[in-house]
Amino acid sequence: MIGAIADDFTGATDVAVALRRRGLRTLLYFGLPPQGAQPPEHDAVVIALKTRTVHKADAVARSLRALRWLRAHGAAEQVYFKYCSTFDSTPEGNIGPVLDALADALEAPIVPMTPSSPEHGRTQYNGYLFVGDVLLGESHMRHHPLTPMTDSYLPRLLEAQSAYRSGVVTLPHVRGQAVERRLAELREQGVRYAFVDALAEEDLMTAGRALVRAPLVAGAAGLAGGLAAARAGAAGQEETAAPEPSGPAAVLAGSCSSRTLEQVQVMIEAGRPAHRLDALTEQDADSLARRALAWYDALDARDGAPLIYSSLEPAKLRRVQQALGAERSAALLESAIGRIARGLVERGVTRLVTAGGETSGAVVSALGVPGGVIGAEAARGVPWIFVPSGPALLLKSGNFGDPDLLLEATR
Numbered sequence: 001m002i003g004a005i006a007d008d009f010t011g012a013t014d015v016a017v018a019l020r021r022r023g024l025r026t027l028l029y030f031g032l033p034p035q036g037a038q039p040p041e042h043d044a045v046v047i048a049l050k051t052r053t054v055h056k057a058d059a060v061a062r063s064l065r066a067l068r069w070l071r072a073h074g075a076a077e078q079v080y081f082k083y084c085s086t087f088d089s090t091p092e093g094n095i096g097p098v099l100d101a102l103a104d105a106l107e108a109p110i111v112p113m114t115p116s117s118p119e120h121g122r123t124q125y126n127g128y129l130f131v132g133d134v135l136l137g138e139s140h141m142r143h144h145p146l147t148p149m150t151d152s153y154l155p156r157l158l159e160a161q162s163a164y165r166s167g168v169v170t171l172p173h174v175r176g177q178a179v180e181r182r183l184a185e186l187r188e189q190g191v192r193y194a195f196v197d198a199l200a201e202e203d204l205m206t207a208g209r210a211l212v213r214a215p216l217v218a219g220a221a222g223l224a225g226g227l228a229a230a231r232a233g234a235a236g237q238e239e240t241a242a243p244e245p246s247g248p249a250a251v252l253a254g255s256c257s258s259r260t261l262e263q264v265q266v267m268i269e270a271g272r273p274a275h276r277l278d279a280l281t282e283q284d285a286d287s288l289a290r291r292a293l294a295w296y297d298a299l300d301a302r303d304g305a306p307l308i309y310s311s312l313e314p315a316k317l318r319r320v321q322q323a324l325g326a327e328r329s330a331a332l333l334e335s336a337i338g339r340i341a342r343g344l345v346e347r348g349v350t351r352l353v354t355a356g357g358e359t360s361g362a363v364v365s366a367l368g369v370p371g372g373v374i375g376a377e378a379a380r381g382v383p384w385i386f387v388p389s390g391p392a393l394l395l396k397s398g399n400f401g402d403p404d405l406l407l408e409a410t411r
């Protein structure tokens with residue numbers, strides 16, 4: 001049984017669908033599962049936490065609570081800590097502190113991991129993370145509002161956050177079927193975190209087969225898929241009969257990633273009604289939300305599903321952050337978007353698309369959704385989630401999906 005702990009909500013849906021795609025019956029919980037929950041038959045559990053950018057002690061405490069739940073429910077035979085395929089964690093970040101706590105609690109001698117996700121253009125080579133054909137630190141991720149990534153060497157990034165040393169399982173080890181031997185070598189050298197190079201899906205499958213007995217593994221959804229394939233005994237049994245939702249739709253976008261900016265632009269150019277949340281003119285979450293909902297109330301349904309967004313390109317974003325502070329402006333907009341989500345659901349929206357991991361976390365938390373069933377993927381790693389009562393949710397990672405995803409998902 002795999003138990004996954006994800007550091008944000010889009011990441012959780014990404015890893016949940018990666019496990020399900022390989023044929024594992026996968027449960028998805030937003031936050032800790034409710035007391036007394038009687039889970040149906042399953043092979044994997046994913047617990048979505050919003051711990052990527054909270055204070056360290058809080059991130060560690062929540063992650064350890066999730067681990068306790070997994071252990072108490074027999075779902076900790078192998079624990080997977082899901083972080084972002086673009087790492088999304090500065091030297092002040094939480095990946096190191098959370099991994100240190102999980103590794104100690106599970107007495108994991110060495111923790112293999114990789115953010116590599118070749119299907120999304122993330123690859124790891126000699127311990128460096130690439131986004132498409134550029135290094136992470138030279139990619140658009142250097143402009144991220146909360147976790148600007150300016151370095152690309154993964155062991156250095158993690159060592160800046162952790163009490164333990166990091167090393168690399170290089171591509172020749174992976175392709176030469178020598179992952180376990182290399183891990184033993186690194187252990188002898190006193191290394192606790194081993195970044196596994198992977199340029200292609202097949203490398204993740206090879207790593208997955210070598211790591212099925214590791215108590216703690218970490219990284220993006222790709223390696224979780226490799227582990228799931230090794231467990232399911234088949235590299236990729238696609239499930240086909242996943243449901244699609246219907247009914248009134250709306251998009252809430254808080255991601256400022258380049259892909260989300262393109263997707264927002266496509267919606268606007270297609271003539272969809274669009275309302276921008278402007279943190280500079282209105283610095284109160286309730287007023288921002290009330291204004292947006294009043295705008296929504298005046299719409300003509302024939303104009304198609306609307307977009308409410310705060311997404312800004314880097315230069316404009318910097319201006320907001322200089323005026324209000326990065327943390328404060330993010331908290332203000334997340335709070336406003338959460339309130340707007342509640343208002344939209346009260347007004348009958350049954351398909352809610354959110355762009356951005358923190359933004360999605362704010363929306364799901366505001367709606368009080370405990371978890372859901374994984375439906376069809378609108379894009380790779382972006383499945384619809386059906387919740388017990390409430391709208392179907394499409395929690396889109398800032399960086400994922402084709403430019404027309406937001407438009408097409410809300411037809």
Ligand SMILES: Nc1ncnc2c1ncn2[C@@H]1O[C@H](COP(=O)(O)OP(=O)(O)O)[C@@H](O)[C@H]1O
Pocket residue numbers: 145146254255256257260279310311312317320321329330331333334355356357358359360396397398399
């Ligand atoms: N106009 C803006 N000014 C300041 N911060 C913003 C603005 N728009 C969005 N943000 C914040 O930026 C963060 C984006 O993170 P997130 O939602 O996780 O997107 P991504 O998936 O691209 O990382 C959120 O905390 C959001 O509230």
Ligand SMILES: O=C(O)[C@@H](O)C(=O)COP(=O)(O)O
Pocket residue numbers: 008010011012014015083084085086088220221356357358396397398399
């Ligand atoms: O691994 C990924 O890239 C995603 O699953 C992920 O973590 C999403 O995070 P955001 O980009 O913050 O949405």
